[in-house]
Amino acid sequence: MxxxxxxxxxxxxxxxxxxxxxxxxxxxxxxxxxxxxxxxxxxxxxxxxxxxxxxxxxxxxxxxxxxxxxxxxxxxxxxxxGSRGWWSEYSALFSDELLRFFGYEHGAESVRSYDSAIVNGLLQTENYARAVIEAGAPNIRLAEVERRLECRLRRQHRITGSEPLHLNSVISEAALHQRIGGVGVLAEQLEHLVKLINTHPDTLDIRIVPFEVTGHDAIGGSPFLLMTFPTGKLPMLLWHETVTSKQLITDSLTIREHSLAHTEASKAALNREDSLNKIVSASRNLQG
Missing domain, CATH: 1.10.260.40 (lambda repressor-like DNA-binding domains)
Known part of the structure; x- marks a missing residue:
């Protein structure tokens, strides 16, 4: 639940x-x-x-x-x-659309995500997340960076808390090599992924799309999330991010297209064991 x-x-x-x-x-x-x-x-x-x-x-x-x-x-x-979710504390930092996304994600039963160059925010270490936030908004004040980071880490309670989210995260192999924050930060991030996979085998499924794959429906696309909810009265919901926009989408055709794209990306990805091995191998290569 x-x-x-x-x-x-x-x-x-x-x-x-x-x-x-x-x-x-x-x-x-x-x-x-x-x-x-x-x-x-x-x-x-x-x-x-x-x-x-x-x-x-x-x-x-x-x-x-x-x-x-x-x-x-x-x-x-x-x-x-009428109650207030924890994300309301960050209303001065984020748009109404992004705050609503936090609320939907918090109440979701399952999430399927696709990321092409960066590890999904729900799986990021503190240092990796800070580097991503600073790169995405280089001119914001340090205090705001820390508040944004605090919010991201609170979102991660859905992965590690008592009511865990079922997350199927498909990630391009590129994210295992993009040195966000530098070699040390990336190495720590990869070790964190390995730990999460081993600690939450029933609720977390991370699949890596290797460089050898020649193509799939989501390749070259921007990150997206597909959320489902415990009640049978709500449809699937899409969160889509581009360089210039972030939006929640309820259009059934658009959601169907992204759902199919995620399915095809999953088919192109390695299985669970081989994905874990790919992450371990990338981590070892960073450590020399």
Missing amino acids: APSSPTVAAWELGRRLREKRDEAGLSATAAAKKFGITAAYLSEFENGKKNIGEERLTALAEAYELDGEEAAELRSLRDEA
Whole structure:
């Protein structure tokens, strides 16, 4: 099971309310007018970006003719959505979109990731993560670097904590040789990967795509994550990063394309044992 996340709760609440609005035959414009709110506000809470007040939820439950059990479930989701996740402490540093990503990741049951040149953030050592952050934002103050680093390390509790995330991380072999932070930092990072693989065999699956592979659907692409959630009422969610943008994507076709790309990258990758051996070999080569 995944831990509670107000971000995930707000998304589920909004989706379920939208489904009930559709079943009631109300357009977004008609529903907004009926309940005395703007269409923009309706869209915000139906997409999980805002929580809904208790009185308004009660009015919606009555209008959509929800039975007592479902109304109680939605009230429970509303209460959960109203709490504050640990990531809210970093609202001054990150965009709303990135904060929502942290919330979804925290409440996810499983993640499939693809990274072409850098080890996934959930698997980074403190020194490696600091080097990545400093390289990505060379002009930010030291205090901000440390806060960003603190946030990244807190995200990693989903890997090592009591409610571990199931992570399938596909990484290009290039990441094993790109000397982020220098030789010592990279060597430490590779040793860390080996330790994680050996310590969390049931929840962590790291696969390396070797240089010998001639191509696959994700090659040359930017990093992405596919998240699934414990509740059966939420679809898969895509987080996609480029040099100029970071965004959450719910479009089913785009998600399907990335899911297929991850599957093909996984097929091109080494198996678990050979991937571990590849990491160990890269680590030994760094150490001379």
